[in-house]
Amino acid sequence: MAFVDKALEGRVALVTGGSRGIGRAICEALARRGATVIVNYASREDAALATAAACEAAGGKAATVRFDVAKSDEVDAAIKQIGKDHGGLDILVNNAGVAVNGLVMRFKNEQWAQTMDVNLAGAFHCTRAATTMLLKARDKGRIVNVTSVVGESGNGGQAAYAASKAGLIGLTKALAQELASRAVTVNAVSPGFIETDMTAEHLPEAARAKLLEKIPLGRIGAAAEVADAVAFLVGPEAAYVTGQILRVNGGLLM
Numbered sequence: 001m002a003f004v005d006k007a008l009e010g011r012v013a014l015v016t017g018g019s020r021g022i023g024r025a026i027c028e029a030l031a032r033r034g035a036t037v038i039v040n041y042a043s044r045e046d047a048a049l050a051t052a053a054a055c056e057a058a059g060g061k062a063a064t065v066r067f068d069v070a071k072s073d074e075v076d077a078a079i080k081q082i083g084k085d086h087g088g089l090d091i092l093v094n095n096a097g098v099a100v101n102g103l104v105m106r107f108k109n110e111q112w113a114q115t116m117d118v119n120l121a122g123a124f125h126c127t128r129a130a131t132t133m134l135l136k137a138r139d140k141g142r143i144v145n146v147t148s149v150v151g152e153s154g155n156g157g158q159a160a161y162a163a164s165k166a167g168l169i170g171l172t173k174a175l176a177q178e179l180a181s182r183a184v185t186v187n188a189v190s191p192g193f194i195e196t197d198m199t200a201e202h203l204p205e206a207a208r209a210k211l212l213e214k215i216p217l218g219r220i221g222a223a224a225e226v227a228d229a230v231a232f233l234v235g236p237e238a239a240y241v242t243g244q245i246l247r248v249n250g251g252l253l254m
């Protein structure tokens, strides 16, 4: 059930990795609530433009911006420019992520570094660059980090990914404590298995069937269901919610 009010009217939101999957659904959900949405992407400009068009069709304003969250100089320059172009920033959703899978005994340094640089350092870079503007937004200031069920449960073959997502949970809680005195809230949304390009690439049919047996609600989730949780956390209804991990996983981990 999607939010249909305009509670985010006048607020500027940056969604990293907004071009596809969960990020795209988050962009659309925030636009539906009236936000101006900045859609970040790494390489798929076509997909980012399609997201921006969907945001405008949903009733919000949208712009696209390319930067690699792993590169702090690109992040700093892009977020500074967003502040200039849009008069500030109220909401940051750290959603960009990669899943690089493999057993630890065969995992390469570069694979470990890529996972950490995008999933964990990426959120740190964006947060650091945005914090001054978020503090100015005071009680409208919001950060939501997209972690994962495996950040809490672990998962064989996903040690780097799980470690990066566990790190995001620590980052969320520490930041929530740092920014609370200015009424800026920091939370995480933790999806279970959601139908996107990421799961299509990494979840073969047999593994999918096995997984379904473990999910009490008996189905894989939709990106829009994660987006609705984010739309709640960035809205006025969640002003007294901070430092929390909201699990959207069909009961996979309770």
Ligand SMILES: NC(=O)c1ccc[n+]([C@@H]2O[C@H](COP(=O)([O-])OP(=O)(O)OC[C@H]3O[C@@H](n4cnc5c(N)ncnc54)[C@H](OP(=O)(O)O)[C@@H]3O)[C@@H](O)[C@H]2O)c1
Binding pocket: 016, 017, 018, 019, 020, 021, 022, 023, 040, 041, 042, 043, 044, 045, 047, 067, 068, 069, 070, 095, 096, 097, 098, 099, 118, 146, 147, 148, 149, 190, 191, 192, 193, 194, 195, 196, 197, 198, 199
């Ligand atoms: N799908 C799931 O089941 C699931 C479960 C738990 C958590 N998550 C988390 O949810 C988030 C979104 O996942 P998804 O399934 O929607 O993934 P996806 O379909 O693979 O999309 C990934 C998005 O991240 C962007 N991206 C990747 N590397 C980037 C970088 N270095 N800088 C900026 N943007 C970058 C991509 O941009 P381009 O389009 O330009 O490539 C794309 O928009 C991730 O953090 C993921 O770990 C997903």
